[in-house]
Amino acid sequence: MVHHQHPLVRFYFKVGLIPQIILGLILGITLAFISKDAAMNVSLLGHLFINALKSVAPILVLVLVISSIANHQHGKKSNMNTLMVLYFVGMMSAALLATVVSFVFPSHITIVENVQEIGLTPPSGVKQVLTTLLGRMIDNPVNALVQANYIGLIVWGIGIGLALRHANQTTKTMVADLSYSISFIVRIIIRFAPLGVFGLVASTLAETGFAELLNYGHLLIVLVSCMLIVALVINPLLAFFVMRKNPYPLVLTSLKESAIPAFFTRSSAANIPVNMELCKRLKMDEDTYSVAVPLGAAINMSGAAVTITVLTLATVYSMGISVDIYSAVLLCIVTSVCACGASGIAGGSLLLIPVACSMFGIPNEISVKVIAIGITIGVIQDSVETALNSSSDVVFIGAISSSLKDKNAKIISSDNL
Template structure:
């Protein structure tokens, strides 16, 4: 048994998730009477995600802010501005696409007392009340706005702490990340249960629904990578952006697609930056930082899935609320965990703006893991390749000003 588990764990997660999806469909079609025994796996997986998500957001954001140190004078201001603009633009495109191609999801429970905001003032009121919530109750109640606010405040306060204190925080961050990795390693079993229940309840139509969602997500990511980001590069560098964009996609994006980790792709991006003769003082900082905060792909995932949830529940999202959602998606994407599927755990934060309960939001997270075989790979490829794109664009812009 131990050897079998060892061989199973040696298979990459993407392959194991594909196996889980296939097994879930086959079991639902052949032994539907086993519904109670198999669907419990999906329920347990969702509950585990719900349990770890609040503390994950809290610890990671505190550690990211507290451990940040200022470096020597570099081109980082321009790089950071590009990271922010690009992530915001990605969220904007995703929201627009969601209005043009509205998508609904098959959720286990949609008959809830949803209290969608009636207008912009109610959204701001809810935002302010959640921000000043007690930090302990915010974590216990999965109030992600309160969690994010207190994490930022504590992170800023702890910037002045000594190195040993910051080391403890970093250790907690590594520990919670490890716990998330353990939970995600169980994703094939959880997804098998979720797919079993979806096929058992709605038939194979649920799978076509997932296919449509994948098309919208991946199509939006391609549009951002090949249209939006090149326009941003051209605006600041005033040169043909496509040689840089295509080189980054080929030499960084393809590797990131298979590793599904921006952090694991840092050495690849470093080597590419050196190959492009970029300033080492800049890329030595911008590339590792970009692996943490440059998350255009995550902003797309958060926006599209949140809007799909709103469409499913019949929540009307007006223009001003959509703008707030876009900004929130961009901000929360910058705090996405570096583990596979990390952006999915921030969907409840965006959903909370629309009065959507944590129970419903975590079901959407589970759907995200089902389509994550493709979605997360494309998301990581977009995130990681643009670290190089915007680092180079900032340097090109500086050269243009000097000439």
């Protein structure tokens, strides 16, 4: 009975999710400053929230893709070709921007020692990145679920969905109901986002603080500035080119409701349910977003393109290597391909820095040390990168959906005439 609820409980459900997340952020910062021990004790809340999202995301992706394709109406377009072009142009533009900014404001870094402590095994070249991508595509479906291999899940989802298009309506309805039930579980998990943010922020600040970031202030400013320009200038321009109207209402909504949760989870994969719910609430084309959101979380990585480019050029400058215009353009292409292969987990883009560094003859031992620097500044860099990656998905999907609605409206009005 609602009238017997505690005033705080009523307030919690009355205000929106975003104000609740901001409140969790403020309380987390406050607790970290008051007591580091207490802040570390609430880390469980953050871990539980992230694990809940990560546990439901793979099965959600598989079921949603199957349901979307199985129930796809003949004659309807899902606009995947346009979306793929947008994804690649967005990443290429981000890499070009990062290159120009790095030329104008070059970053110099001190290569750190103790590389062995990182314990990472980055890929040896672009060929290995592409080979890994192909390997993920033909993964065992059970293994893809267990390992959260989203590229493999999308391929299996498409295959099963195409097969089920020939099934009877009862089977299709069952798949749609299963999709709805898993989405319902996701909505319950998302309601706990404020508690998750509270635990994540408090424990992160208590454990690392921000003092160590001062040494890499210039590098961080370059990284974050590039990502903000992509979010506020490049993405809106690409969206305007598709939808032919003011893109900023869509851009600002995606930043508020997709970028903020992604900033704290630091995982594009974990933010898939958030983007699904947002696209549904904004009444975007379901045939498009049901496939495009998980696909974007796997391959649309403008933030990763910025990170790989900036850190690679910082390494190049620090070692006194000259970069000509042709090498810079080639770097942008390689970075865009590498960004597609970045895993949708925290720090996934950092592992691909050695691939770009290898273009300039920088040995793996040094480029792996740059990964350590990336991990050091990752408290901010990785959060902003993930926020850009995730919100870009919503912007591009929204632009295509808006264009589709306008075309349908024109067809209907011309038929009425």
